[in-house]
Amino acid sequence: MLKSAIKELPKRYRTNFVNSLSGFKSGNLIGTISPDGQENLAIFTSVVHLGANPALMGFIMRPVSVPRHTYENIIATNSFTINHVHLDFYKKAHQTAARYDRAISEFAAAGLTPFYSENVKAPFVQESKVKIGLSFVESLEIKANGTQMIIGAIEEVLVAPQLIMPDGYLDLEKAGTVAVSCLDGYHQTQKLARLSYAKPDREPEEIGHEIL
Numbered sequence: 001m002l003k004s005a006i007k008e009l010p011k012r013y014r015t016n017f018v019n020s021l022s023g024f025k026s027g028n029l030i031g032t033i034s035p036d037g038q039e040n041l042a043i044f045t046s047v048v049h050l051g052a053n054p055a056l057m058g059f060i061m062r063p064v065s066v067p068r069h070t071y072e073n074i075i076a077t078n079s080f081t082i083n084h085v086h087l088d089f090y091k092k093a094h095q096t097a098a099r100y101d102r103a104i105s106e107f108a109a110a111g112l113t114p115f116y117s118e119n120v121k122a123p124f125v126q127e128s129k130v131k132i133g134l135s136f137v138e139s140l141e142i143k144a145n146g147t148q149m150i151i152g153a154i155e156e157v158l159v160a161p162q163l164i165m166p167d168g169y170l171d172l173e174k175a176g177t178v179a180v181s182c183l184d185g186y187h188q189t190q191k192l193a194r195l196s197y198a199k200p201d202r203e204p205e206e207i208g209h210e211i212l
């Protein structure tokens, strides 16, 4: 389909079609709190790894031309959390996308539990087995469409020890972390293999059995 045809698609169809093109994505709940203590939680599928040293993550925020509570809280408090979504609460996670009034906590509305650590101001999601606390580093405007890339430095990671393999790899199937397609498809995953570091003169080999 050509660019001109995509532009002419009915709005809802185009949204579904284009949102499906980036394939499976991670589903994460971003937790924040306002300066006066109002908690906020919302699902995001645009979380990306930006680097391991320093440990940085980012995500894409829709244009802030309308009130975006997550964005406002991050800018005001310099703090946010990223929490994996799992099989046992993906419907609750989806519900956090609803446009609730600022005075409503999506934790309460969706039936999820805020959890606070001593090191991070923003609330984590207690039910999540992979919780990441971050401090705000910078926000980059994507000029092409007015979205923002929000970048955070990892301050604290809370992961159940049994999910961490001896070499640092996280067992996401064991955690029950879900994958998301488009804006409403939720998927259970099945690992095919971990492969050896790619080298020009070598076929990839399956690794990880020795540490299972």
Ligand SMILES: Cc1cc2nc3c(=O)[nH]c(=O)nc-3n(C[C@H](O)[C@H](O)[C@H](O)COP(=O)(O)O)c2cc1C
Pocket: 040, 041, 042, 043, 044, 045, 046, 047, 059, 060, 061, 062, 067, 068, 069, 070, 071, 094, 096, 097, 098, 099, 100, 180, 182, 183, 184
């Ligand atoms: C599956 C799914 C993925 C989403 N991913 C994003 C995203 O990556 N970026 C974004 O700005 N909004 C995303 N949204 C929309 C937000 O969840 C929604 O705008 C939410 O109401 C924002 O809440 P807030 O105003 O409290 O920050 C997504 C929604 C769904 C259902």
